[in-house]
Amino acid sequence: MSFNYEFDKTYLVACSYGPDSMALLNILVENDYRPIVCHVNYHRRPESNLEQKGLETFCATHKLELKVLDTTGLEPKGNFQAWAREIRYQFFKRVYEEKKADGLFVAHQEDDLIETYLIQKARKSLVFYYGIAEQTTIMGMKVLRPLLKKSKASLQRYCRINHVPFSIDSSNLTDHYLRNRIRHNVVEVMNYQQRQSILSEIEAKNLELGKRISAVNATFAPFHELPISQIDKLTDDDFGLVIYTFISKTLPAFPVSKTRANEIRKICQSSKPNIEIPLGHKWVLAKSYGLFRIIPKTSAAGFSYTLEHPGQLDTPYFTLDFTHESKNRNVGLEDYPLTIRSYRAGDEISVGKITKRINRLFIDWKMPADLRKRWPIIVNHSGKPIYVPRFSVGFVSPINSNFKVK
Secondary structure (H helix, E strand, C coil): CCCCCCCCCCEEEECCCCHHHHHHHHHHHHCCCCCEEEEEECCCCCCHHHHHHHHHHHHHHCCCCEEEEECCCCCCCCCHHHHHHHHHHHHHHHHHHHCCCCEEECCCCHHHHHHHHHHHHHHCECCCCCCCCCEEEECCEEEECCCCCCCHHHHHHHHHHCCCCCCCCHHHHCCCCHHHHHHHHCHHHCCHHHHHHHHHHHHHHHHHHHHHHHHHHHHHCCCCCEEHHHHCCCCHHHHHHHHHHHHHHHCCCCCCEHHHHHHHHHHHCCCCCEEEEEECCCEEEEEECCEEEEEECCCCCCCEEEECCCCEEECCCEEEECCCCCHHHCCCHHHCCEEEECCCCCCEEEECCEEEEHHHHHHHCCCCHHHHCCCCEEECCCCCEEECCCCCCCCCCCCCCCEEEC
């Protein structure tokens, strides 16, 4: 087997010491490539250290540079497979940048492609590609998968015929994970005709999906905020694709199922103007007055800063320069010391003879709920709110403003 990748480039190869990755590594060596080998030792199995030693011996024999991530001391968080993938690719990314690499070889093969497609169908996942793409970008790395037309069995035969050392991951022999169940009970019992039939199905679905993605991107790709009135007119399939595309701009690896997309569609039709949908631990999909935005999850704890006398403040929420001018913010010398803080329930402000609840102002201004949590209010020395910056959709404070909301 020969590859057509440029020889004057720097490549990494992900190697677990399983038959697939060892076959890939040996084929690269046979074709005179000199990749930098990247291995992660999770210490999850008794044979983990022996596998690392075997890979060290192989690399020393062929004069290949080996980079190893030892996860001793790292505690898995949540689903082990998801956690393992995250730290694995973070490790690859560090080496990729350190070596100024041009590509990362990964040993996914035909069985992996079929398994992935069947998992996507079982989970009703929204995807940009069915199965596994031969080339893609992950965390800014060009990922190359040259073995997608080779079966797992053929790669094991290659290793045995060519005396390439490898180890079988004992965790793959159980049915603990969905992928293993599909592998053992479906893919491994397929005959040649069945494999070709499903590969043809994947190809056809990717062709149709590619056309839909092009059409959707032509309309919605430029949007940083999604207009709900427009996307709600789409078919369920295209609506899901738009939502998945939109979320992926901020969270490339975040899974979106058809069920989740349908839930989001119901939120589109809700009469509530402000709704937040958690996207993991740090982000939310926020519905705010006819728009969807992806924003960091905000704390409801609030903030409070004190300005003892005319001067300057620079905070994560606002900048303030009252050194020379503050009357335009309804602030006089008699109001000091000032408190600049976030909204509190019951806050009111007087404008002339009219007193109005500040939360009512927020509603009138159609301020998104997440902004209300961090919108600054100026309070005088007696605790009375005396100034609230006005909000309007699309408003940006002038550069030279003496009070600017960030």
